[in-house]
Amino acid sequence: MSFLLFDFLAQRAELSPDRIAMEDLISGERVSYAGLDARAGRAASLLAENGVEAGDRVALLCRNRIEFFELLFACGKLGAILVPLNWRMPAAELEPLIADSRPTALIFGKEDEAVAQSLPSATRLALDGDYAQARDDQPVHAGRGPWRHDDTWYLLYTSGTTGKPKAVIQTCGMALANAVNIKQAMGLRGEDTTLNYLPLFHTAGINLVTLPALMDGARVLVLPGFDVDRVASLLAEGELDNFFGVPAVYQALSLHPDFQSWDLRSVRSWACGGAPLPDVLIHQYAPRGARVLNGMGMTETGPTVFLMDPDLAEEKIGAVGKPQLLSQVRLVDRDGNDVPRGQPGEMWFSGPGVTPGYWNNPEATEQAFVDGVWLRSGDLGRQDEDGYFYVVGRLKDMYISGGENVYPAEVENQLADHPAVLEAAVVGVSDARWGEVGCAYLMLRPEAEAPDEEDLVRFCRERLAAYKVPKYFVIVEDFPRTAAGKVQKHLLEPRDGE
Numbered sequence: 001m002s003f004l005l006f007d008f009l010a011q012r013a014e015l016s017p018d019r020i021a022m023e024d025l026i027s028g029e030r031v032s033y034a035g036l037d038a039r040a041g042r043a044a045s046l047l048a049e050n051g052v053e054a055g056d057r058v059a060l061l062c063r064n065r066i067e068f069f070e071l072l073f074a075c076g077k078l079g080a081i082l083v084p085l086n087w088r089m090p091a092a093e094l095e096p097l098i099a100d101s102r103p104t105a106l107i108f109g110k111e112d113e114a115v116a117q118s119l120p121s122a123t124r125l126a127l128d129g130d131y132a133q134a135r136d137d138q139p140v141h142a143g144r145g146p147w148r149h150d151d152t153w154y155l156l157y158t159s160g161t162t163g164k165p166k167a168v169i170q171t172c173g174m175a176l177a178n179a180v181n182i183k184q185a186m187g188l189r190g191e192d193t194t195l196n197y198l199p200l201f202h203t204a205g206i207n208l209v210t211l212p213a214l215m216d217g218a219r220v221l222v223l224p225g226f227d228v229d230r231v232a233s234l235l236a237e238g239e240l241d242n243f244f245g246v247p248a249v250y251q252a253l254s255l256h257p258d259f260q261s262w263d264l265r266s267v268r269s270w271a272c273g274g275a276p277l278p279d280v281l282i283h284q285y286a287p288r289g290a291r292v293l294n295g296m297g298m299t300e301t302g303p304t305v306f307l308m309d310p311d312l313a314e315e316k317i318g319a320v321g322k323p324q325l326l327s328q329v330r331l332v333d334r335d336g337n338d339v340p341r342g343q344p345g346e347m348w349f350s351g352p353g354v355t356p357g358y359w360n361n362p363e364a365t366e367q368a369f370v371d372g373v374w375l376r377s378g379d380l381g382r383q384d385e386d387g388y389f390y391v392v393g394r395l396k397d398m399y400i401s402g403g404e405n406v407y408p409a410e411v412e413n414q415l416a417d418h419p420a421v422l423e424a425a426v427v428g429v430s431d432a433r434w435g436e437v438g439c440a441y442l443m444l445r446p447e448a449e450a451p452d453e454e455d456l457v458r459f460c461r462e463r464l465a466a467y468k469v470p471k472y473f474v475i476v477e478d479f480p481r482t483a484a485g486k487v488q489k490h491l492l493e494p495r496d497g498e
Helices: 008-015 033-049 066-078 091-101 110-118 130-137 170-184 203-207 210-216 226-234 248-253 278-287 360-369 410-414 451-463
Strands: 020-024 030-032 056-061 081-084 103-108 123-126 152-158 166-171 193-196 220-224 244-245 269-272 292-297 304-305 319-323 328-332 347-349 375-383 389-394 399-401 404-406 421-431 435-444 472-476
Touching: 008 033, 008 066, 020 033, 020 066, 020 399, 030 033, 033 130, 056 091, 056 226, 066 152, 066 210, 066 269, 081 193, 091 166, 110 152, 110 404, 123 130, 123 152, 152 170, 152 226, 166 170, 170 203, 170 210, 170 269, 170 292, 170 304, 170 410, 193 472, 203 210, 210 220, 210 269, 226 248, 244 248, 244 319, 248 278, 278 292, 292 319, 328 375, 328 472, 360 375, 389 410, 389 435, 410 421, 410 435
Parallel strands: 020 220, 056 081, 056 103, 081 152, 103 123, 193 220, 244 269, 269 292, 435 472
Antiparallel strands: 020 030, 152 166, 292 304, 304 319, 319 389, 328 347, 347 375, 375 389, 399 404, 421 435
């Protein structure tokens, strides 16, 4: 049964018409909530003039900019479906996504014009051409009336860390559920200033925390992408009230030459997701006045499921908290039975923030859900005696060495504490004696000398059981990553055991 919602931006424009909604930090352009809603209404008319109707897809290939969100709401007003495209992909990788979503229109920014022009599309609109004038020449669209919580609003293509891209359906109700979850978890306020810089073809760029902030009447600063010096300046100068980053961002900021001098107490709430935040980074930020909260979710969950309690963030390092208000979680074994507290199990999710499935892919949707209710995450977690959850790794990453389960996330976390190691990725490889053993790929800290294997083994043996200590260590320059910063382990150069 569907229930009614309303145009979030139009409602906010009625409540806070003159409040600044978004500010582009490169151009200096600022737009109020009334202005953003009017731009979205005119953009909706422009799309309609170019043949876009309810249910049609609109592909968008651009860096972070105000127009992304005006087009997101323009699609909402029409009942069309926005399809953000990954600008890191070459045309050859984008073509199957275009073939799958079959957009009526393709809109692009100047940085990606060459790729956009090579992609098949009936209608193209250049954001840095005559788009703004064509938009402003249109009347404000009246909108389609009430929205429904199960209306598809946009699609996010995700391959995760292993496979072929699938389009995760994002509904209007999912956006509202995520806003409830992340706002109460981070203590977001309508008078806050937040930053939009994570890529917009990923759920974090849209939902953590820009879309909830726009629903709440907050001010959103926009950068085209992550600029370590610019972000560092905003944080150090107290320009932001809250901050969300992925581990790679926190890592990059910690390596900034001025990091040790920063007082970060003016930022009220800090959060991290996309991948587990190494313990060493939590310890590095705490003396600067930043209590970084580990969280966890998926594109398929809207994304917020977990975010750690601020009061216990340093006491329970590594915990991602408890399920947020509109989320339910089970931990199950391979047979789908709930595991005892303290034991690892696959996390299954349910709630209004969970996707109804994958666009144009009923087989993947059926495989992802149990009884049409519980989403299989593929992530392994455990719950402590106080009810707090910890992510212990991916189900597919776990390997068995000498009959014992090894969870790479635990080994990686310990290796990240080595003075020479910036980041680690551990995979299981075949071994004639033990069945499988660990192979650790290590990215070193700047200026650090490569440690010898004996030193690494000794370091691990002081912290880990013998069966968890990797047998092989490989130094790499960098890791292949998803947009959220997760290491794509299947793309690491394979090493066979002996």
